[in-house]
Amino acid sequence: MNSEVVASSVKQDGPQSLSTPVQVETVPKVNLLGMSRPQLEAFFETLGEKKFRAGQVMKWIHQFFVTDFAEMSNISGKLREKLEQVCEIKAPEVVHRNYSKDGTRKWVFRVGEGAGSLVETVLIPAEHKTGLSRTLCISSQVGCALDCSFCSTGKQGFQRDLTPDEIIGQLWVANHSYMEDVPVAERERSVTNVVMMGMGEPLLNYDAVLSSMYIMLDDFAYGMSKRRVTLSTSGVVPKIDQLGKDIDVALAISLHAPNDALRNELVPINKKYPLEQLIAACQRYIAKNGNESSRRHVTIEYVMLDGVNDHPEHAQQMIKLLKNLPSKINLIPFNPFPHAPYERSSRNRIISFQKTLSDAGFVCTIRQTRGDDIDAACGQLVGQVADRTRRAEQWKKKVEEGNVILRSQG
Structure with missing residues (x-):
């Protein structure tokens, strides 16, 4: 899902500063739902994680039908936060x-x-x-x-x-x-x-x-x-x-x-x-x-x-x-x-x-x-x-x- 973030760009001009809104498009989140195990393993490696994480996440998605990363209890909190930022589990x-x-x-x-x-x-x-x-x-x-x-x-x-x-x-x-x-x-x-x-x-x-x-x-x-x-x-x-x-x-x-x-x-x-x-x-x-x-x-x-x-x-x-x-x-x-x-x-x-x-x-x-x-x-x-x-x-x-x-x- 695309989202937009409004940032402020500050330009110094003499004693005053002028703030100009700039729209920045964020990268769409990666939907993990349709990824096979080899694809998930490759994806986790790009995140600097071990490949076995792919199997863990697949079980949560397809065997326990969990879409909230916070519920994946056998995954570290740090990784769950990272997944929340860049991924989603989204069915039609x-x-x-x-x-x-x-x-x-x-x-x-x-x-x-x-x-x-x-x-x-x-x-x-x-x-x-x-x-x-x-x-x-x-x-x-x-x-x-x-x-x-x-x-x-x-x-x-x-x-x-x-x-x-x-x-x-x-x-x-x-x-x-x-x-x-x-x-x-x-x-x-x-x-x-x-x-x-x-x-x-x-x-x-x-x-x-x-x-x-x-x-x-x-x-x-x-x-x-x-x-x-x-x-x-x-x-x-x-x-x-x-x-x-x-x-x-x-x-x-x-x-x-x-x-x-x-x-x-x-x-x-x-x-x-x-x-x-x-x-x-x-x-x-x-x-x-x-x-x-x-x-x-x-x-x-x-x-x-x-x-x-x-x-x-x-x-x-x-x-x-x-x-x-x-x-x-x-x-x-x-x-x-x-x-x-x-x-x-x-x-x-x-x-x-x-x-x-x-x-x-x-x-x-x-x-x-x-x-x-x-x-x-x-x-x-x-x-x-x-x-x-x-x-x-x-x-x-x-x-x-x-x-x-x-x-x-x-």
Whole structure:
């Protein structure tokens, strides 16, 4: 945050002195929230401190959710004073939050200075045999440039990439939301899983997303398992290969169509990286297996659009497309948004689609619809709060003119 300090410059002129106000801009404070451990270690060295201070501060920030340096009791008072002068721990501003009756939580954050821009984060709880999980869907960009035809976020256009502190800040706020009234010494990390599946295409904001995932995996921060951090992409093939070299996390593909002709319309990036290239990249990613099982399979996401991609022949095409790719398929009932030219596939059709894939040997699940009462589908609420581009207006015009894919017959 920039601040201004007024100083006095005294000029001697004969027996009298004249004071002239001079404005001096101070250096913005360094936000430690989005810094990885190597970055923090390098930063502390610039302060003349030992590198181990980085681990101490990371624990205070990401495990005890402390933003006041004065509360960091295992750090000397002198260092705390120095950090207070030059640093801050600042998460994105929460401008809206809503907690669903089914346990789903949703936040809208303002990022940037002044009026800024808005992004969303959704937390979805689920009961399992092994206990309760809390999965956080994190955004990586303000809006999205890919403009998938069924996606609410894409209709808002692309504004900018999020910074590491804006990305990891979403995880910080979600954890802190369960710990606000808990004494610092008793606080714990509540989010069990992260999916980079919110607003934006993560692989088009590669460096910031990669840095944030390193923090998620770091034992001095969130200490999450590689299997519990998932990056979802629409199919930026070169970056999938780069991801395989840089980190070991789970991979999900937003597929949504089993053939190039249909996918070109639903997911336009397919025109640049068609299915043959995409599936080959997924196979290469799995081949670079880590010590854990994060790469044993790819998760295939498939939104069910009534009459568009839910016919029996589409299921058969899926079977052929994925036959040599270890994968789990997640069928997603479509979440309608204003002016969307699609409808959700019927429950019976989704179940029939699932049965065809399961009978062919695939693990295929149907995503439970959650948070409908708080517009929990990605992009819905931000679209209502602030449409900052003309893309939504243009989309509405296209729908009215009928120049989009409508349900096919037969």
